[in-house]
Amino acid sequence: MALFALKRLGSMILVLFAVSVLTFLIFNVLPSGDPAVRMAGKQPTETQIEAIRVEWGFDQPIYVQYEKTMQNMFSGDMISYFNQLNVVEEIWKGVPRTFALAIGAAIIWMAFAIALGVWSAMRAGGVSDGMLNVFALIGISMPVFWLGALMNQYLGFELTQILGFELFPNGGYVEFSVSPFEWFHHLLLPWFALSVLFIGFYSRVLRANILETMDEDYVRTARAKGLSERRVMLSHVLRNSMISVVTLWGLDFAVVVGGGAILTETVFNLQGVGQYAADAIGQLDQPPIMAVTMFGAFFVVFFNALIDIVYAALDPRIRLQDGDTAL
Amino acid sequence: MSEPLLSVRDLEVSFRTEGGLLQAVDGVSFDLKRGETLSIVGESGCGKSVTAMTLMGLTGGPNARFSGSVKLDGQELLGADDEVMRSIRGDRMSMVFQNPMTSLNPVHRIGNQIVEQIRAHRDVSKKEAMARAVELLDAVGVPDAAQRARSYPHEFSGGMRQRAMIAMALSLEPEILIADEPTTALDVTIQAQILELLKQLNRDFGLTVILITHDLGVVADIADRVAVMYAGRLVETGTLDEIFYDPRHPYSWGLLGSVPRIEGERLARLAQIDGQPPALIDPPPGCRFRERCPHAFGKCGEEPELLSRGETPGHLDRCWLDISERPALRQLPSGLIGLAKPS
Numbered sequence: 001m002a003l004f005a006l007k008r009l010g011s012m013i014l015v016l017f018a019v020s021v022l023t024f025l026i027f028n029v030l031p032s033g034d035p036a037v038r039m040a041g042k043q044p045t046e047t048q049i050e051a052i053r054v055e056w057g058f059d060q061p062i063y064v065q066y067e068k069t070m071q072n073m074f075s076g077d078m079i080s081y082f083n084q085l086n087v088v089e090e091i092w093k094g095v096p097r098t099f100a101l102a103i104g105a106a107i108i109w110m111a112f113a114i115a116l117g118v119w120s121a122m123r124a125g126g127v128s129d130g131m132l133n134v135f136a137l138i139g140i141s142m143p144v145f146w147l148g149a150l151m152n153q154y155l156g157f158e159l160t161q162i163l164g165f166e167l168f169p170n171g172g173y174v175e176f177s178v179s180p181f182e183w184f185h186h187l188l189l190p191w192f193a194l195s196v197l198f199i200g201f202y203s204r205v206l207r208a209n210i211l212e213t214m215d216e217d218y219v220r221t222a223r224a225k226g227l228s229e230r231r232v233m234l235s236h237v238l239r240n241s242m243i244s245v246v247t248l249w250g251l252d253f254a255v256v257v258g259g260g261a262i263l264t265e266t267v268f269n270l271q272g273v274g275q276y277a278a279d280a281i282g283q284l285d286q287p288p289i290m291a292v293t294m295f296g297a298f299f300v301v302f303f304n305a306l307i308d309i310v311y312a313a314l315d316p317r318i319r320l321q322d323g324d325t326a327l
Numbered sequence: 328m329s330e331p332l333l334s335v336r337d338l339e340v341s342f343r344t345e346g347g348l349l350q351a352v353d354g355v356s357f358d359l360k361r362g363e364t365l366s367i368v369g370e371s372g373c374g375k376s377v378t379a380m381t382l383m384g385l386t387g388g389p390n391a392r393f394s395g396s397v398k399l400d401g402q403e404l405l406g407a408d409d410e411v412m413r414s415i416r417g418d419r420m421s422m423v424f425q426n427p428m429t430s431l432n433p434v435h436r437i438g439n440q441i442v443e444q445i446r447a448h449r450d451v452s453k454k455e456a457m458a459r460a461v462e463l464l465d466a467v468g469v470p471d472a473a474q475r476a477r478s479y480p481h482e483f484s485g486g487m488r489q490r491a492m493i494a495m496a497l498s499l500e501p502e503i504l505i506a507d508e509p510t511t512a513l514d515v516t517i518q519a520q521i522l523e524l525l526k527q528l529n530r531d532f533g534l535t536v537i538l539i540t541h542d543l544g545v546v547a548d549i550a551d552r553v554a555v556m557y558a559g560r561l562v563e564t565g566t567l568d569e570i571f572y573d574p575r576h577p578y579s580w581g582l583l584g585s586v587p588r589i590e591g592e593r594l595a596r597l598a599q600i601d602g603q604p605p606a607l608i609d610p611p612p613g614c615r616f617r618e619r620c621p622h623a624f625g626k627c628g629e630e631p632e633l634l635s636r637g638e639t640p641g642h643l644d645r646c647w648l649d650i651s652e653r654p655a656l657r658q659l660p661s662g663l664i665g666l667a668k669p670s
Contacts, residue, residue, distance in 0.1 A: 223416070227444070228447070235443070316433070316481070
């Protein structure tokens with residue numbers, strides 16, 4: 001187990017290194033990516049640009065620049081080329097917002113996916129199953145920026161006009177410390193907007209898994225033991241059907257927590273890490289993009305490792321061994 | 328004569344399929360006395376497993392249709408309330424399945440799977456139930472039972488898993504144990520051990536057993552009575568001796584003739600029954616075995632009833648052949664089918 005953890009840590013570091021190098025290199029081959037030109041303002045002279053290059057070290061060999069960038073990132077001295085603000089501080093500002101969005105949404109989409117997946121599987125082939133299938137497809141097909149915009153317009157804005165009070169606020173974020181209720185209130189729409197796609201997708205995957213598991217011999221055994229249908233479902237069918245869904249959940253949660261919900265955060269103006277990333281991309285601002293990418297990549301590799309551990313807990317046939325193979 | 332423990336009358340099970348109505352079990356009747364071991368034999372698809380599953384109330388699905396009667400100690404089970412069936416399953420009647428490799432849930436510990444069954448029927452603490460589980464595992468010959476109760480199924484060998492399945496099935500001292508091909512997936516030495524265990528349970532605790540199998544060797548080893556099933560119907564029933572020494576139905580001859588024998592001349596090729604059983608969707612009228620029977624004649628277009636046709640009242644068969652001609656017909660060049668009656 002100790003060796004497993006060590007190996008896992010090693011591969012995590014390797015992946016993060018590769019991600020950082022790739023992101024860095026992409027910037028250096030990007031057209032109009034030259035930060036000196038962009039920083040020099042409108043109609044700069046060649047000497048001005050050259051001065052900026054020297055000052056910021058853009059004239060150095062690329063591996064020196066990479067080293068410097070990484071050093072700044074980890075020491076917290078990284079500065080945006082666009083507005084000269086400290087990148088790490090800006091990310092920290094967005095973290096509570098992004099976490100609030102990610103954790104709430106992940107709970108919502110998992111709860112709804114389990115409920116709808118089980119409901120669908122129990123009524124497979126029936127009318128309600130067919131309707132849920134259609135809804136799931138619609139949910140999966142709706143782009144989140146469009147859905148979010150609709151929610152904002154109709155639930156956030158027009159409904160407020162009709163009702164005369166704010167049932168749902170029209171975007172924005174309120175700190176938990178300011179008002180827990182308003183915090184929750186403002187996150188409701190973003191949570192659901194982000195969850196719709198995942199609910200549709202997960203409930204379908206879970207439904208298929210449940211139907212497959214219900215045909216297993218051990219489920220027949222469970223019934224033959226005289227267990228209640230509820231107990232058969234929870235302890236024998238659902239438990240075994242959840243394994244692959246938990247994997248998906250871990251990875252998707254990692255992406256959202258790492259600032260991947262760029263569209264949701266932007267549409268609802270939550271000003272989290274994702275929105276910060278969106279702004280940085282719009283400005284082709286290399287340091288924040290580097291930092292946000294690393295931030296996201298960290299969560300992805302971290303949750304990947306975590307899932308392996310959860311896997312072993314869910315399925316005793318998989319044991320984390322000191323060798324590199326499971327089973 | 329005491330009342331039979333289990334009484335099955337005209338049991339019919341059919342499934343609505345896309346091709347039409349599939350009559351899987353067609354008018355099966357038998358009685359089972361307390362402490363008796365009944366073996367239901369027949370080839371794959373003859374309806375023996377469906378019969379067993381129906382007794383347990385496990386033949387489900389919106390497409391299944393049932394008729395007839397299944398009475399346990401006078402209580403009607405067919406069409407009984409789900410809750411009633413649930414309380415009987417695993418408690419008064421339990422079942423051991425064919426494939427021990429897949430019949431235990433891979434994610435739960437063996438001991439817990441037994442505890443779960445005990446606690447589904449009895450109001451006992453987890454600790455008491457676990458003590459009982461360990462006792463049971465020990466009784467069915469799982470070595471180091473207290474330790475092994477904490478193992479997962481994949482840590483058990485096939486034979487050990489089947490022992491665990493049997494321990495689980497016996498956990499509430501059921502009146503009837505239904506074993507559906509319990510040894511088919513195991514290798515021969517383990518088969519013998521499992522059969523020995525079943526015999527011992529039958530002998531020591533008076534356990535009533537329904538054994539479903541296609542293996543006549545297993546039948547000879549363990550059964551008191553035998554029911555031969557073909558294409559959803561019983562074609563012959565009788566005591567073990569009656570079926571082995573005096574088989575009456577040509578299908579039974581075929582089954583017995585296909586078993587390799589140690590004594591006598593060795594054949595280059597084992598006897599086989601040519602052809603396939605009829606489709607169970609719209610089967611042709613008359614005797615179901617007619618198409619494959621070397622002795623079929625005009626009368627076989629009519630359905631023969633399951634009757635006693637000889638001097639022994641309990642030995643029933645479903646064949647039109649004259650009873651006095653049958654011994655001659657089961658004579659093959661290599662010898663008599665079935666066993667010669669010991670003198």
